Amino acid sequence: MDARQVTVLGFGAVRDVLGAERLVWALPEGTRVQDLLESLERTYPTLHAHRSRLAYAVNAQWSNLDSVLKDGDELALLSPVSGG
Amino acid sequence: MNIDVRLQREALDEGQARALVAAAGHGAVLVFSGVVRNVHEGLPVSAVDYSAYEPLARTELEAVAREAAAGLEIGSLALWHRLGLLQVGEVSVIVAVGSRHRLPALRCVERLMDLLKRRVPIWKQEHGPDGVRWVEGQLPPTR
Numbered sequence: 001m002d003a004r005q006v007t008v009l010g011f012g013a014v015r016d017v018l019g020a021e022r023l024v025w026a027l028p029e030g031t032r033v034q035d036l037l038e039s040l041e042r043t044y045p046t047l048h049a050h051r052s053r054l055a056y057a058v059n060a061q062w063s064n065l066d067s068v069l070k071d072g073d074e075l076a077l078l079s080p081v082s083g084g
Numbered sequence: 085m086n087i088d089v090r091l092q093r094e095a096l097d098e099g100q101a102r103a104l105v106a107a108a109g110h111g112a113v114l115v116f117s118g119v120v121r122n123v124h125e126g127l128p129v130s131a132v133d134y135s136a137y138e139p140l141a142r143t144e145l146e147a148v149a150r151e152a153a154a155g156l157e158i159g160s161l162a163l164w165h166r167l168g169l170l171q172v173g174e175v176s177v178i179v180a181v182g183s184r185h186r187l188p189a190l191r192c193v194e195r196l197m198d199l200l201k202r203r204v205p206i207w208k209q210e211h212g213p214d215g216v217r218w219v220e221g222q223l224p225p226t227r
Contacts, residue, residue, distance in 0.1 A: 011137050012207040013218040055224045057205070060139035062224070076137050076205075082221035083134070083141075083165060083206030084118050084177055084197060 004029055004071040006036065012079025014054065017047050033058070033075060034065040053080055085153055089145045090164040091138060096175045105160035105182035112186040116193045118177035120170045124219065129210045133169045134176060137205040141165075144204040152196035153181075156188035163196065165206060176208075 006025050010018040018040075027036055033056050041047050056063045057076040069075060088104055102115045120132050149163045160182040170176055179196050181189040200206075202222045209218050 009137065011135065011205060013220065015135075016218075053220070053223055055205075057137065057140050060137070060143065062140075076140070078137065078205050078224065079207065079218065080220040080223045081201070081203070081205055082208045082219040083136070083204050084201045 006069050007074045009076040014050055014077045014079050017044055031069050033067050085158050086160040087149050088162040091142055093168045096164050096166050096178050101162045101178045101180035104162050105180045107182055110159055110182035112183050112189040114181045114189040114193055116179045117175045120172050120174050120176055122172045124210055128212045131169055131171050131211040133209040134167045135207050136167055141205050148199035148203055152192050152199055156192050158183050158188055158192055
């Protein structure tokens with residue numbers, strides 16, 4: 001299995017769930033955002049409670065659960081926004 | 085239309101924003117400032133820490149500025165948002181609009197703040213006597 005690395009960024013309340021704004025996660029080729037979330041939840045079970053209230057971006061572009069991640073991608077997990 | 089978008093940690097200057105959008109042909113110059121308030125949902129607030137996913141926030145600030153002005157006769161628009169820890173009374177966001185007449189400027193500011201609060205990946209964490217808490221507003225629309 002070919003290991004790939006993805007940088008995961010957490011913003012808003014999700015940052016506290018991950019315990020950091022940035023972490024590096026290894027996953028096999030063909031991994032979708034959905035798969036990565038399931039993998040993260042095995043280490044950070046409280047992430048599950050946020051799943052229905054998350055938006056996603058890959059490499060600073062809006063994305064979704066079906067997006068396939070490539071080696072070196074940056075996935076951002078975005079809590080409901082509150083600027084202004 | 086001239087658009088000036090900024091996302092910065094330094095204090096925002098309302099006078100500078102006003103000067104940027106003022107012009108001889110602009111009969112209306114409107115400067116809206118969002119300011120850190122000392123209470124939210126009945127809880128006391130002493131400061132607010134603003135954070136952002138900066139590359140996407142810059143793109144979205146530019147996009148919402150253009151959308152808010154679409155179809156309106158707007159000459160110049162400045163949209164500036166602050167990041168970092170702000171005390172009560174400090175300015176967190178400025179929308180400055182210069183236009184020939186007042187109604188497009190008023191409409192533009194209203195639209196722009198609504199879009200910003202729905203779409204732009206910026207978060208606030210409130211600080212108060214009971215600790216810190218994240219403010220959760222709207223989930224950005226799925227693309």
